[in-house]
Amino acid sequence: MQGGASSSGGAVSLGQQARNMGAPMGGAGGVGMPPTGGGGGSAGSSAKRGRGKGVGTNAGTTSSAFKAAEVTPAARRKKQKVTEKQIPGKVAALLPESAIYTQLVEFEARVDAALARKKLDIQEVVRSPAPVERILRMYVFNTYTNQTQNPKGPFQQQYAETPSWTLWIMGRVLEPDEPEVDGISAKPVKPSVPKFSSFFKRITVQLDPVLYPDNNTTVWDSARASNHVEGFEIKRRGDSECDIIIRLEMDHNPDRFKLSAPLAQLLGVEVDTRPHIISALWQYIKAKKLQNSADPTMINCDPALQKVLGDEKIKFASISARLHNHLSPPQPIHLQHRIRVSGSMPAEWSESREGEKI
Numbered sequence: 001m002q003g004g005a006s007s008s009g010g011a012v013s014l015g016q017q018a019r020n021m022g023a024p025m026g027g028a029g030g031v032g033m034p035p036t037g038g039g040g041g042s043a044g045s046s047a048k049r050g051r052g053k054g055v056g057t058n059a060g061t062t063s064s065a066f067k068a069a070e071v072t073p074a075a076r077r078k079k080q081k082v083t084e085k086q087i088p089g090k091v092a093a094l095l096p097e098s099a100i101y102t103q104l105v106e107f108e109a110r111v112d113a114a115l116a117r118k119k120l121d122i123q124e125v126v127r128s129p130a131p132v133e134r135i136l137r138m139y140v141f142n143t144y145t146n147q148t149q150n151p152k153g154p155f156q157q158q159y160a161e162t163p164s165w166t167l168w169i170m171g172r173v174l175e176p177d178e179p180e181v182d183g184i185s186a187k188p189v190k191p192s193v194p195k196f197s198s199f200f201k202r203i204t205v206q207l208d209p210v211l212y213p214d215n216n217t218t219v220w221d222s223a224r225a226s227n228h229v230e231g232f233e234i235k236r237r238g239d240s241e242c243d244i245i246i247r248l249e250m251d252h253n254p255d256r257f258k259l260s261a262p263l264a265q266l267l268g269v270e271v272d273t274r275p276h277i278i279s280a281l282w283q284y285i286k287a288k289k290l291q292n293s294a295d296p297t298m299i300n301c302d303p304a305l306q307k308v309l310g311d312e313k314i315k316f317a318s319i320s321a322r323l324h325n326h327l328s329p330p331q332p333i334h335l336q337h338r339i340r341v342s343g344s345m346p347a348e349w350s351e352s353r354e355g356e357k358i
Contacts, residue, residue, distance in 0.1 A: 170231030171196035
């Protein structure tokens with residue numbers, strides 16, 4: 001019986017330990033239960049089973065359950081959304097009044113397209129300043145020095161300076177009340193008035209390749225210039241007359257483009273800005289009633305418009321991208337000037353005026 005009492009005491013101690021841990025160990029192998037009707041030996045064996053196998057099995061099962069819950073979460077079901085294009089068909093099958101709903105959807109599409117066009121127009125007006133028309137007066141001439149035709153004596157031939165000439169390309173903006181007269185004006189340019197070089201992207205001067213085989217092409221680029229000037233000067237040695245070619249590439253703001261032959265024939269415009277070209281094309285579409293009645297965002301191209309855009313039907317939003325191949329930089333201005341090394345020079349010209357050497 002002492003052995004039984006000792007075993008029973010061990011069982012009680014293990015049950016208390018299980019209750020203190022807060023784990024559900026009391027029911028495993030009768031650990032937390034007092035011995036009923038059995039001998040001390042059986043109670044002791046019950047306690048041994050509780051300490052050895054029963055408790056470990058229950059803890060392992062609980063841990064496995066938690067791990068399984070962490071690894072395989074429940075899959076979330078996504079709610080399917082009904083697209084806007086599916087609604088009118090289903091509504092039309094259920095309600096006779098759905099025709100009004102369809103008209104409202106089409107009207108909403110027209111309003112969105114109109115608002116998008118107005119937004120582009122307003123952005124263009126705000127971004128681009130109001131144009132002001134002025135006349136840019138341009139002067140191209142040359143001066144020369146040391147052009148002695150027949151120096152007298154060997155002494156003069158030895159110490160005579162090298163003959164040379166200087167080409168001047170100048171320009172200024174005329175005032176609104178200033179008369180359009182020829183000749184170079186000595187009137188100073190106002191600081192608020194743009195200078196001559198600000199109107200050009202690039203200026204190229206081509207000399208006679210026979211007389212000047214080396215360095216016969218001179219280029220001024222606005223991207224490399226530090227500031228704008230009133231004009232340019234090119235000085236070369238020489239005592240012979242020759243012809244030169246001047247090419248001027250304008251710096252338009254906003255940018256202007258030359259239209260291709262099919263597009264120019266369609267719109268009646270040769271050079272214009274991109275917003276004006278798109279606006280003129282939209283006016284043509286409205287005048288010809290080429291907008292699709294079922295889908296206002298689609299354009300039904302007539303033969304002339306199809307020659308430009310390439311398709312029978314096209315979205316209005318993609319017209320700007322289609323016009324890219326039909327727009328090119330405008331042609332530069334070509335001038336021809338003859339260098340003279342004799343005769344009179346401009347009387348009103350002063351070489352003290354601002355000019356960049358190129």
